[in-house]
Amino acid sequence: MEEGIVTNIQHFSLEDGPGIRTVIFFKGCPFRCKWCANPETQKFHPELGWSRGSCLQCGSCVKKLYKYNISLKNEEVNWGDKTGRAGSIPSQEEVDLACPTKSLHIIGKKYKVSELIDILIEQKPFFDETGGLTLxxxxxxxxxxxxxxxLKKAKGNGIRTAIETTSYAQWDVVENIASHIDYYMTDIKVMDSGLHEKWTGLPNQKLLSNIERLLGEFPKVHFRIRTPVIPGVNDNPEAIIAIGKFLKPFENRGELEWELLKYHRLGVPKYEALHREYPMGLVELSQDKFNELKSVASFVFENVI
Known part of the structure; x- marks a missing residue:
């Protein structure tokens, strides 16, 4: 039975596809988007995290996890190896015994497909006519x-499926996954590949090619293309128009939407929990600028939401 690593299972989501959904957050991503709101999902192995708000600063972790160089300094819990290397952190059991409030916690847990299917079947009565599973x-x-x-097991149990993805993979991988998907959400951040690589760590030719093929070869799948509007990256009419022109040939395809997402800073506390610096600093995007760019998108492409 296949097994994978997951950071979170969120129930009753209304933001990750149509209807009421259970969202399973996979751990590991090839990109390093500087505005990423989920930095805990970037690395492919478990990590140690710390939540300031629930920490009693009792020192229990310092006493019980001394061999991992846990320390309490300047009202912060720190650990010796902050590189995130696999094997440099305590086990879940050790952390549970050491921290009474779960302020210190392990991010990332292995699940078997059968375990997740059992959870989904329990949630199935809440999915109504449109909800289901989102990866x-x-x-x-x-x-x-x-x-x-x-996805195959979920479909076999009558559960509708959706995915939120970069579409960055070999075509055979994308094609296999898409064949089990009802609702497909993917980003086009910027058309300029050099700019894309500067801000995400990788070029965009592969994902753009995959999106083109998906739109042409999967006519029954509902696609939502998302563009996060990021200050200093694509917060200008030229960048938005370029994406609109890329999508324009598919405008009459049906089951295709384009959504602009306003930049936010909701992920900043997660960087603190991982002892990482937030790469975007203090930049903001005004609502007026976002509204202006959304109008530009609507001018270029009909179905902007």
Whole structure:
């Protein structure tokens, strides 16, 4: 039975596809988007995290996890190896015994497909006529065997499926996953490949090619193309128009939407929990600028939401 690593299972989501959904967040992503709101999903192995708000600063972790160089300094819990290397952190059992409030916690847990299917079947009565399972992350395509096995089992149990993905993978992987998907959400951040690589760590030719093929070869799948509007990256009419022109040939395809997402800073506390610096600093995007760019998108492409 296939097994994979997951950071979170969120129930009753209304934001990750149509209807009421259970969202499974895969751990591991090939990109390093500087505005990423889920940094805990970037690395492919478990990590140690710390939540300031629930920490009693009792020192229990310092006493019980001394061999991992846990320390309490300046009202913060720290650990010796902050590189995130696999094997440099305590086990879940050790952390549970050491921290009474679960302020110190392990991010990332292995699940078998059968375990997740049992959870989904319990939630199935709440999915109504449109809801179901959404794979998110991280990047589900980076754990392709696990993702495909989970989707096939879900479909076999009458559960509708959706995915949130970068579409960055070999075409055979993308094609296999898409064949088990009802609702497909993917980003086009910027058309300029050099700019894309500067801000995400990778070029975009592969994902753009995959999106073109998906739109042409999967006519029955509902696609939602998302563009996060990021200050200093694509917050200008030229960048938005370029994406609109890329999508224009598919405008009459049906079951295709384009959504602009306003930049936010909701992920900043997660960087603190991982002892990482937030790469975007203090930049903001005004509502007026976002509204202006959304109008530009609507001018270029009819079905903007």
């Amino acid at each position: 998110s992350g991280g990047e589900p395509l980076a754990q392709p065997n696990f993702a495909e096995a989970l």
